[in-house]
Structure formats: structure tokens, C-alpha cells
Amino acid sequence: MKSTRRMRILLIKPSSMGDVIHALPVVSAIHRHYPDTEIRWLLQPAWRMLVEGNPAISETVLFPRDKFHGPSGWLRAISWLRILGDWKPDMTIDLQGLLRSALFARISGAPRVIGLSDAREGSTLLHGERVKVNRHDHAVTRYLGVLDHLGIPQPQAPEFALPESHLPAGFDTTSPYVVLHPYARGKGKSLDEGMIRAFIRGVTAQSEYRVIIVGRGKPITDFPQNVEDWSNRTDLLELIGILRASSFTVSSDSGPMHLAVALNSSKTLAIHLWSDPLKVGPFFGSSFVWKNGKTSPVSGLDDSWRGIGRPPTHQEMKALGQFAVAKGMN
Structure with missing residues (x-):
């Protein structure tokens, strides 16, 4: 039989x-x-x-x-x-x-x-x-x-089948926001408090966008009124929900960055300090990368982006906040 x-x-x-x-x-x-x-x-x-x-x-x-x-x-x-x-x-x-x-x-x-x-x-x-x-x-x-x-054909566009999500209780969806994920497990990948505050100043300088902070890391207090700190407060499905509804996401080189890219590639920028964005950065060409003071779509990267980088200055983080707002409005 x-x-x-x-x-x-x-x-x-x-x-x-x-x-x-x-x-x-x-x-x-x-x-x-x-x-x-x-x-x-x-x-x-x-x-x-x-x-x-x-x-x-x-x-x-x-x-x-x-x-x-x-x-x-x-x-x-x-x-x-x-x-x-x-x-x-x-x-x-x-x-x-x-x-x-x-x-x-x-x-x-x-x-x-x-x-x-x-x-x-x-x-x-x-x-x-x-x-x-x-x-x-x-x-x-x-x-x-x-x-x-x-012997299986390569897909024309790789499929990232992510689960259905929901927003955390009490999360406001009535006004637009940009997401900042500043944390990372790798040594030297996380953004410090000064960088975070500089990014917030960049967002608030030219818009009424809210800044939503997500991820797992040391909490920071005394944020401005338009900043909501959801770090250490969401599960994976809630994080996916926040990223799905975001106007734009800026993230350290981390798992949540790849999550944001899979959800909305053209609305995500990854900050790379020392890692190789061509190997571990956003996969899709429509995403963005910041490294060594330069910002580029992934489609514009070449081997010169593989080397060791440096942390962004506060002025550069402020400019990234402005960049996030401009791209989020498109």
C-alpha cells in the first residue's frame, strides 16, 4: 500500500x-x-x-x-x-x-x-x-x-509573513508619530540619552509629530510632552502593531529594525555604528541607512559602507529626526 x-x-x-x-x-x-x-x-x-x-x-x-x-x-x-x-x-x-x-x-x-x-x-x-x-x-x-x-525557484520578492498584531492598551492612534528604537544587544550599537534627546528635538523642530520610543533598555525620564516612552512595556505583537502604524521608524542595528523593514521597508532607517549594513542591515533597497555621517537608500550602498563607523553627533541625530518627519509626510 x-x-x-x-x-x-x-x-x-x-x-x-x-x-x-x-x-x-x-x-x-x-x-x-x-x-x-x-x-x-x-x-x-x-x-x-x-x-x-x-x-x-x-x-x-x-x-x-x-x-x-x-x-x-x-x-x-x-x-x-x-x-x-x-x-x-x-x-x-x-x-x-x-x-x-x-x-x-x-x-x-x-x-x-x-x-x-x-x-x-x-x-x-x-x-x-x-x-x-x-x-x-x-x-x-x-x-x-x-x-x-x-530546486525551488527564487521568489521575485521575498515574503516576510508576519503575524497579525494589536496595539497596547491605551495607545493613542489619533495623531501621527515616528518611532525611535535606540537599543541593541550588541556592544556599542545602542544610542545614548543625548542622541535620543537630539533626535526628539529634530522631530519637534518642524512638526507636531509624536515620538514613540520602543524596545528593551534602561528607561529615561523627563521627556517632553510629545514623547511617549513605551520601552519595556510591549510584547512582540504590540511592538508589531506600533511599527505597522508608524509614519517612519528610526532604529539602531537590531531585531526590531529588521521587523520594521519587513513591515514597511520604505519607512525605515537603520543607524549603523560599526556593523556592515550590506550584510546585516535592511534587506530592501527602499530602506535607508545612516553610517559615518551619511544617509543613503540601501539601493545606493557600495563596499565603502562596510568599514567601521562612528556614533552620530547630536547635530546628526537632530537631522535624522527632521529626515524622519520629511519621509513620514511623503
């Missing part, structure tokens, strides 16, 4: 927010080409809201790494690893490219284990199939290289 079992694919991309967002076009393209395929996504619980409900994803496999510490954590880890191998996928795609993710791929028991050529920590030794990518390319481009390996 012929088996009716659907093809099963396990995608491993546990973190971080930006990396999970960058992998969304891969699962969308696979689902579009093979709609009957069952795709599960292994990721950390913090990012489950980004993929649960996605029509391409049948189920999430949560990797609660914080619960695996200590002697009792080892027992929980063993139980979790047993569950990982029980599903028996036909193929596992490791987009994380680290030793741990490659081990997970092997433990899954999939006959095909696929990784990228720029994987680290010796993880390529555990990948049965290696997709050749250019390590200088943008993450989205590198991840989409898996499609060529699988």
Missing part, C-alpha cells in the same frame, strides 16, 4: 529576532512550492509569536535553553532531545550554523541534513549537504540559497 505520509522538514533557526525574520522567506517559498509539506521550526520561546500562525509552519519546536542549566536541566535536556528525534523528519535545514544546531540536526534523525557553507564552530562536519553561499552577502540572500539547492 502506497504511503500517504507528507514530506517533513525541520528548520533550525532558534534565534535571534532578526535572524528569525530573515529566515521567513525560506519557509514561505518552500510552502508555496510544496504546499503539502509539513514544516516545523525549532526556535527559542521568545520568538514563537513571530512564526506561530504562519501558514507555512505546521508546528513550532521550542528550545527552552534557559531550563537546561544544572543537574535537573540535564534531565530535561535529555527528555527534550528524545522528543526532537521522535518526529523523524525527511530533511533538516540548519540555518543557525553553529555546533549545537548541527548536533540538533543530526539528533533529529533526518536522512538529509542541509547547512550553509559559512557555518561556524565546525558544524559543517555534521552537515550531510552544504549549500555554497557568499559570506559577505546579506543574511536573507544567504538563507535563500537553500532554495537553489532544493
